[in-house]
Amino acid sequence: MKTVWGEIRGAAEKAWHCKDDEILIDGPAGTGKTTAMLLKALAVMEKYPGARILLVRKTRASMTQSVLVTLEDKILGAGHPLIGNVKRDNRASYRHPNGSTLVLGGLDNVDRIMSTDYDLIICFEATEISENDCETLTTRLRNHMMPYQQIILDCNPSGPRHWIIERANKGSMTRFPSRHEDNPLLYDSDRGLFTEIGAQYIEKLNRLSGHRLLRLAKGVWASAEGLVYPEFDIAVHVIPRAQVPSCGFHFGAIDFGYTNPFVAQLWGVDHDGRMYRMREIYYTCRTVEDHARQLKKWEAEYRISEWVADHDAEDRATLAKPHIGIYTRRARKDVRPGIDAVTLRLRKAGDGKPRIFFVADARAEVDPRLREDKKPTCTEEEFDSYQWQPPKDGRAAKEEPIKVDDHGMDTTRYAVMDVDSFNNRRW
Ligand SMILES: Nc1ncnc2c1ncn2[C@@H]1O[C@H](COP(=O)(O)OP(=O)(O)OP(=O)(O)O)[C@@H](O)[C@H]1O
Ligand SMILES: [Mg+2]
Incomplete structure (x- = not known):
């Protein structure tokens, strides 16, 4: 599918169209998950005046150098009217002239994010948050400026018994496992080949070892055998x-x-x-x-x-x-x-x-x-x-x-x- 920004396909495209209450887009590093979900947020803003969307991570500060770089540098581009003059680390929201808003938040300041209602919540690096955090967030999905209300979790795989994959396996969450072939930067679908950038990126991921290789290169919810500190949570x-x-x-x-x-x-x-x-x-x-x-x-x-x-x-x-x-x-x-x-x-x-x-x-x-x-x-x-x-x-x-x-x-x-x-x- 073509968007105003570029092509999205595979799991990203399916998650883009899905209207289910809870969705999970997971996969190895660099499959285009975050880009696609940000494009969905921007499309929703455009389409539903008055809509309120929350972009959230475990901490607000961790968004500045990750999600906001993708949004401002890679998708919107310098000088875009949504960006204006506000600096990334201080920003609380982006406002569309039609009255819709993209709110930025961290679970380190729950009171602020919970004081408002939303239509769509997108949680990045969702394996960092607890199931309780996720359920608390869903209670704020009641702005009703969109025909459906939804929470999207975006993450790389973690261990096989992580609550996210268990919730998806139970059927409480609709899962879209993404692959490197979904990302047009990495894979040329016309020729059926990885691009030069793609081949180099995959090679780099394949040099990882142990469960990092399985999770970040292959997208498997894999356990790490013999952890020194299994107590760490x-x-x-x-x-x-x-x-x-x-x-x-x-x-x-x-x-x-x-x-x-x-x-x-x-x-x-x-x-x-x-x-x-x-x-x-x-x-x-x-x-x-x-x-x-x-x-x-x-x-x-x-x-x-x-x-x-x-x-x-x-x-x-x-x-x-x-x-x-x-x-x-x-x-x-x-x-x-x-x-x-x-x-x-x-x-x-x-x-x-x-x-x-x-x-x-x-x-x-x-x-x-x-x-x-x-x-x-x-x-x-x-x-x-x-x-x-x-x-x-x-x-x-x-x-x-x-x-x-x-x-x-x-x-x-x-x-x-x-x-x-x-x-x-x-x-
Ligand atoms: N649909 C697309 N078309 C072209 N380039 C894309 C597309 N989606 C993502 N990219 C590019 O691929 C790179 C990785 O994208 P992105 O950060 O969205 O992936 P990710 O799956 O969220 O990665 P991670 O697992 O590391 O969080 C970025 O440079 C991004 O600009
Ligand atoms: Mg990402």
Whole structure:
């Protein structure tokens, strides 16, 4: 089918026409899901004056560098009247002259999005939200400026028992599994061949490993075998900044890297000894000196002077140079005790709450290189691919993790070991 913007086909076209209450468009990376659903939102705005559409993610901030880039740069284009002069990160909505509105929201500010009714809700990266969030959103589908009211979930596959795929398998949600062949940028349907861009993109996805390969290259809702931290649950451990209580103590943890990401985490510890990852740098190809500027800002903002870092002597010495003046303690790096300590904190304590949390959107700047390569772009994205080495001759089960995409995992371990070694301290 031709749209004013370009062709859409396959699952994208079917989801575009579908009027069912709840729909799921899932598939591997880059099949055109988000583009097609944004085109549907724009078409609905045009067709139904007064319609109100909500574009939502787990956090509003995470939309700025993802969905809004697709919408403003790839679909509307600079200078489009819907965009006007409002900056992306501050924007709350886009208004059409016919009275229809595209509202932007995050589940980190539920009160704001729930104070209005909608005709259509599109939730991006929907595997990040809980079933309860989804059901809460559907209660606001009652604006009735369109002949049907609908929620659309757009995501890459997650594990085989994720609530989204179970809901679709039960028949409560109409599912449209999309494929790379649906995307005209990647696949030339006249010639029946992948385009040059498409072939390169697929090749890159095929270099992923384990369940990331299955999910992001093949579109399978696949489980990761032997996860080091099966306790990690994004709905429990990743929280909005507003939910962090006052912290009596802050400190930083660093894992050096250049080709691999440099990871720095700023942690807060509350009066019960719970840990909150407040800020994060997760970036490749920048020097320690470059990062030091940001670390100094954290020092000033959180009044910290305590840092724990991995043992690289040269990088620690760089930070300790007089013009920088960041003095690091050497991390306790024993892997198995560290993993046990993190596991203990991830588990819910007697009061039903875990003892470690990750503030959503703590990482201010997404590394475009990592995003392009479909690698984790922050610590919380590492959890679901951090796996044990399979047992083999001379190595017991659960002895050593696979050393890939583990830089945030290492940094978190250093931070936890550091805090736990001061267990008599009063926070
Ligand atoms: N119908 C289309 N025609 C031409 N190009 C398209 C079309 N749909 C998507 N693209 C281009 O393909 C790329 C990927 O699109 P998009 O981000 O919509 O995919 P996605 O399935 O949402 O990806 P992800 O799984 O990573 O979220 C973008 O560069 C986009 O501009
Ligand atoms: Mg997308």
